Amino acid sequence: MAAITILTIRGPRRPQRCIIRYSFAVGRALGVGAATPTARAGGALHELSIAQEIYRASRAAVAGHGSGRLERVTVAVGELSAVEPDLLVFAWQALTQGGPDAAAALEVEWRPARQFCAACDADRPRSPGSWLRLCPQCGAPLAVSGGDELDVLQVTFLPDEAAGERGGAHG
Amino acid sequence: MAEVVDVRAKVLAANEEAAARLRGTFRAGGALVLNLISSPGSGKTTLLEATVKALAGRLRLAGIEGDVATERDADRLRAMGIPAVQILTGGACHLDARQVRRAIDEAAFPAFDVLFIENVGNLICPTSYDLGEDFKVALLSVAEGDDKPFKYPAIFSRAAVTVITKADLLPHVSFDLAAVRGQLATLAPSGAVLVTSAKTGEGIGEWCALLEARLAAKRKAGT
Numbered sequence A: 001m002a003a004i005t006i007l008t009i010r011g012p013r014r015p016q017r018c019i020i021r022y023s024f025a026v027g028r029a030l031g032v033g034a035a036t037p038t039a040r041a042g043g044a045l046h047e048l049s050i051a052q053e054i055y056r057a058s059r060a061a062v063a064g065h066g067s068g069r070l071e072r073v074t075v076a077v078g079e080l081s082a083v084e085p086d087l088l089v090f091a092w093q094a095l096t097q098g099g100p101d102a103a104a105a106l107e108v109e110w111r112p113a114r115q116f117c118a119a120c121d122a123d124r125p126r127s128p129g130s131w132l133r134l135c136p137q138c139g140a141p142l143a144v145s146g147g148d149e150l151d152v153l154q155v156t157f158l159p160d161e162a163a164g165e166r167g168g169a170h171g
Numbered sequence B: 001m002a003e004v005v006d007v008r009a010k011v012l013a014a015n016e017e018a019a020a021r022l023r024g025t026f027r028a029g030g031a032l033v034l035n036l037i038s039s040p041g042s043g044k045t046t047l048l049e050a051t052v053k054a055l056a057g058r059l060r061l062a063g064i065e066g067d068v069a070t071e072r073d074a075d076r077l078r079a080m081g082i083p084a085v086q087i088l089t090g091g092a093c094h095l096d097a098r099q100v101r102r103a104i105d106e107a108a109f110p111a112f113d114v115l116f117i118e119n120v121g122n123l124i125c126p127t128s129y130d131l132g133e134d135f136k137v138a139l140l141s142v143a144e145g146d147d148k149p150f151k152y153p154a155i156f157s158r159a160a161v162t163v164i165t166k167a168d169l170l171p172h173v174s175f176d177l178a179a180v181r182g183q184l185a186t187l188a189p190s191g192a193v194l195v196t197s198a199k200t201g202e203g204i205g206e207w208c209a210l211l212e213a214r215l216a217a218k219r220k221a222g223t
């Protein structure tokens, strides 16, 4: 079972470590999905379901530390993850609009793939949109590393007053 | 004052956990599981119908059908005499492992050797969602055009098997089979490519032989 590791908590509480488990049930209980997908393009629909997962993970992270409104969520999106950052941000806005987290910004950190040709001893970036894993110079297979990231990195939230008073009850 | 929480989690962690559990279930049952992905109408269900016919009495088959709406594809498989369950995604463009888990629990299939999971017709979104399958199968019908592997590299590079369908239509469409093989060799150097027609039966024997070989290999590795 994978777990979400909360490394540090900055803010009013002292830094600490604790592990919270990501639970799909938590996301369902939150009733994510106010923006029901209708006649959207396939690509945007894909990003919408990714945005829903990000929202669930973000809410679960907040739930592990009290309660409050999301302010900012930072995600890493790899070049080979089949997720388009702009569409992801649009989907996030559609998903959160009209709800308690409407003001939450989604920040995307783009992670390019590294492609190395051993024969040429050089990095060989692909032309945009190309997935060819062959060296454009010599035709040898490229060693591809990274670029498949699709991770929630950081969640910033504004704790509710009540949550602040309960501080320290977790961890 | 705002609180910052450093989360280090895969966005699709929940799906991946569910897929890992499914994979364990399938391994314990000694069943081969395929995730079939293609654009709408490439011939996924028709290939399955031909497969059921060709493997009758040799392997116990079952099907999970993913569609946005209608029970039509599951009905087609049941009409062929195999147990099938329909997952209606209600708009979502792909199946995820939790839906498959629920479908398996509800369907209570009799023991099977091969489970086909026919994904929602879509070449993009299903690619990112592991369903606990042994491998993905991409289908490409000759009527769709011979530039598709390079246009949809994510699926064609992740599929262990690509099935070119509707080969009976080759005389009627301009589809450069050699060019497609070249694209696939670049995207998936170790992938298998089969050319089939459910109409004439071309390549169906080869496809069934591949299923039997992969099933035997999985069972051998599991003992």
Ligand SMILES: Nc1nc2c(ncn2[C@@H]2O[C@H](COP(=O)(O)OP(=O)(O)OP(=O)(O)O)[C@@H](O)[C@H]2O)c(=O)[nH]1
Residues within 6 Å of the ligand: B038, B039, B040, B041, B042, B043, B044, B045, B046, B047, B073, B120, B121, B122, B165, B166, B167, B168, B169, B196, B197, B198, B199, B200
């Ligand atoms: N000529 C010819 N037509 C085929 C062949 N296989 C499928 N078709 C036709 O293609 C159409 C679509 O086939 P389906 O099997 O329903 O396609 P699908 O991929 O399951 O479609 P969705 O589930 O809607 O994504 C039907 O009209 C089939 O009769 C084939 O080998 N040759």
Ligand SMILES: [Mg+2]
Residues within 6 Å of the ligand: B044, B045, B046, B073, B118
């Ligand atoms: Mg179908």
Ligand SMILES: [Zn+2]
Residues within 6 Å of the ligand: A117, A118, A119, A120, A121, A135, A136, A137, A138, A139, A140
């Ligand atoms: Zn080179």
